[in-house]
Amino acid sequence: MxxxxxxxxxxxxxxxxxxxxxxxxHFATSFSSTKPLKLDYCTPIxxxxxxxxxxxxxxxxxxNEVVAVVLFPSVRTPxxxxxxxxxxxxxxxxxxxxxxWLAPWPLSSGLTDEWGALLDALEKVRSFRRQELVGGEPAMxxxxxxxxxxxxxxxxxxx
Amino acid sequence: MTxxxxxxxxxxxVARDEFLRDPASVLRRAETEGxxxxxxxxxxxxxMVSAPRDEPPSVG
Numbered sequence: 001m002x003x004x005x006x007x008x009x010x011x012x013x014x015x016x017x018x019x020x021x022x023x024x025x026h027f028a029t030s031f032s033s034t035k036p037l038k039l040d041y042c043t044p045i046x047x048x049x050x051x052x053x054x055x056x057x058x059x060x061x062x063x064n065e066v067v068a069v070v071l072f073p074s075v076r077t078p079x080x081x082x083x084x085x086x087x088x089x090x091x092x093x094x095x096x097x098x099x100x101w102l103a104p105w106p107l108s109s110g111l112t113d114e115w116g117a118l119l120d121a122l123e124k125v126r127s128f129r130r131q132e133l134v135g136g137e138p139a140m141x142x143x144x145x146x147x148x149x150x151x152x153x154x155x156x157x158x159x
Numbered sequence: 160m161t162x163x164x165x166x167x168x169x170x171x172x173v174a175r176d177e178f179l180r181d182p183a184s185v186l187r188r189a190e191t192e193g194x195x196x197x198x199x200x201x202x203x204x205x206x207m208v209s210a211p212r213d214e215p216p217s218v219g
Contacts, residue, residue: 036212050205060182
């Protein structure tokens with residue numbers, strides 16, 4: 001299969017994935033159901049990523065009011081991904097930072113492990129995202145941590 | 160000619176400088192003309208842009 005065919009296949013996969021609701025993102029699902037689907041793609045071909053071309057592409061899509069997608073079909077391994085991200089961060093419009101990954105749905109089956117995961121997620125919210133909480137939310141998170149910790153202790157004691 | 164070279168030859172191209180001057184118009188071109196390869200001053204491909212507006216195949 002030629003490279004251009006492979007790029008086209010990547011585009012089709014992305015459009016299908018967005019439309020499938022598997023992303024868990026309502027915006028992506030809603031937006032991807034519009035017809036025609038207005039996604040513009042940019043795919044680096046050379047070994048060295050052309051940062052200026054990618055920046056120009058993003059600006060061009062903004063002018064045309066189209067969603068920009070930059071595809072990297074050659075990325076295969078975590079090392080490839082890390083290399084790509086580091087390269088992109090050479091442009092001021094890209095930024096690399098360490099983020100705490102918050103579990104979106106830590107509680108689904110109600111098993112003890114999941115209550116523990118929920119407790120962990122809440123504690124991470126309190127530790128790393130407290131500045132984003134508003135109004136009565138900090139107190140609400142504190143209350144939830146106390147209550148979920150009690151449930152975990154009770155379940156562990158009952159096991 | 161390899162399959163890759165044939166595929167790249169058959170695809171429209173634009174000089175990198177021209178793309179950087181007015182990327183929006185190149186992208187509008189890609190909507191009707193299909194994928195466009197961006198080439199550096201030596202003619203080497205650096206990136207490809209495309210703006211497909213047809214429906215992707217459905218799952219299953």
